[in-house]
Amino acid sequence: MHAAPEQVTLYSIEGAGFKAFSVRVRIQPAYARPAYDLPQQVRVNFEVYADGQLRAQSGLMAPADDARLLVADGLDGVRELKLVTRYDRPEPKYAGRLIYVEWQEAKCYK
Secondary structure (H helix, E strand, C coil): CEECCCEEEEEECCCCCCCEEEEEEEECHHHCECCCCCHHHCCEEEEEEECCEEEEECCCECCCCCCEEEEEECCCCCCEEEEEEEECCCCHHHHHCECCEEEEEEEEEC
16 A cells, blocks of 8 residues: 555454454655655654554654564454554645655455
8 A cells, every 4th residue: 555644544354353464664765755855854653553552653764764564463353453654743744745655565364
């Protein structure tokens, strides 16, 4: 899934019997379009929630960072899985920066 930061995606998994979820996350370096010459200032955090409880997060990531693997386990009885991407500060869209993030190889396990 490609998205722009400040993104929320919800999945209903109630009754699916999933035990765990994994995903690789990164900022797509080819799409970092700085408004000025400091692309490493753009940082985002990827978060995985299960029924509103944070289960996994990437920590702050920059365009040059390698993909990170997030794993959320203990999903027995969970009804909703929420994937969130946030900028590290509240400035709207980094004053002209356009970046894309990737949630890659998402898998649910029974």
